[in-house]
Amino acid sequence: MERRTRTPLVSSVDALLAVAAGVIALSLGGMTLYAGGHLHNAGAPLQPAAVTAAPAAAAKTTTTTTTGRLQLSRGVTITTALPITRTHRS
Amino acid sequence: MTITDLLWVLARSTGTAAFVALVLSVVSGMALRSGALTWLSHNRAVKEVHYLTSVVWLPLAAVHVIALMLDPYSRIGVVDLIVPFLVSYGSFAIGLGTISLELVVVVLVSTWMRSSLSQQGWLAIHRLSYVAFVAAFAHGLLAGTDFAQPLLSALAWLTASMVLVVGFRRLTASRARQTL
Numbered sequence: 001m002e003r004r005t006r007t008p009l010v011s012s013v014d015a016l017l018a019v020a021a022g023v024i025a026l027s028l029g030g031m032t033l034y035a036g037g038h039l040h041n042a043g044a045p046l047q048p049a050a051v052t053a054a055p056a057a058a059a060k061t062t063t064t065t066t067t068g069r070l071q072l073s074r075g076v077t078i079t080t081a082l083p084i085t086r087t088h089r090s
Numbered sequence: 091m092t093i094t095d096l097l098w099v100l101a102r103s104t105g106t107a108a109f110v111a112l113v114l115s116v117v118s119g120m121a122l123r124s125g126a127l128t129w130l131s132h133n134r135a136v137k138e139v140h141y142l143t144s145v146v147w148l149p150l151a152a153v154h155v156i157a158l159m160l161d162p163y164s165r166i167g168v169v170d171l172i173v174p175f176l177v178s179y180g181s182f183a184i185g186l187g188t189i190s191l192e193l194v195v196v197v198l199v200s201t202w203m204r205s206s207l208s209q210q211g212w213l214a215i216h217r218l219s220y221v222a223f224v225a226a227f228a229h230g231l232l233a234g235t236d237f238a239q240p241l242l243s244a245l246a247w248l249t250a251s252m253v254l255v256v257g258f259r260r261l262t263a264s265r266a267r268q269t270l
Binding site: 006008009010011012013016017020021023024027028029031032034035036038039041043044045046047048049 | 091095098099100102103104106107110111114118128129130131132134135136138139142143146150163164165179180183184232233234235236237238239
């Protein structure tokens with residue numbers, strides 16, 4: 001009995017390579033066009049600016065009171081450095 | 091458009107294209123053994139596609155990483171390229187990208203050094219590309235700026251399903267060979 005062999009859709013090596021290269025080029029070009037037109041995405045999962053803004057605002061707890069000529073300022077400096085203590089040993 | 095904007099666009103486009111190249115590479119690699127793409131082309135052509143996409147992935151990933159490192163907004167340093175999960179924001183999502191990058195580089199280098207490796211050793215290293223793919227997909231899902239876009243999201247999930255289907259066929263083909 002004669003066995004039927006299926007001919008593949010793309011028989012040429014070069015043609016298949018061109019298709020693969022074309023798919024990658026299309027994704028690169030398409031994404032470049034899209035990203036160029038939509039620079040900012042508020043719904044993006046990562047927002048580096050939002051992360052940096054929050055601790056910076058929290059760390060600076062300075063209150064300023066202005067009473068006429070006198071300007072009073074109270075600032076709390078937060079430091080992460082460990083206190084240096086010395087223990088006397090006899 | 092400023093330089094920073096240009097870097098940002100470049101990072102996003104090369105990231106997406108690198109993912110596409112990785113998908114094609116993984117799918118064509120798995121199809122070599124299982125014959126899942128025999129309807130498309132013969133094995134020699136699929137092998138050439140596997141090699142081409144793996145090689146094309148490298149410059150795309152390199153540009154993606156370099157653009158992000160040069161972009162002051164993203165604040166990614168050279169250390170983050172080597173040590174994962176150190177970035178001050180989205181450390182897990184970005185760390186997965188670092189892991190994926192490192193694994194694919196290891197797989198590529200092992201392929202170029204194949205003659206000096208044993209078949210078992212080379213195969214063990216080569217299988218890391220599956221882990222790299224999963225890490226790259228999760229990186230895109232968790233960190234990708236454009237992943238929420240319906241078209242891109244659909245394409246990404248479609249390609250991931252394609253990898254799963256071809257992977258399943260690869261696994262069943264391998265089991266069938268073992269039982270014979």
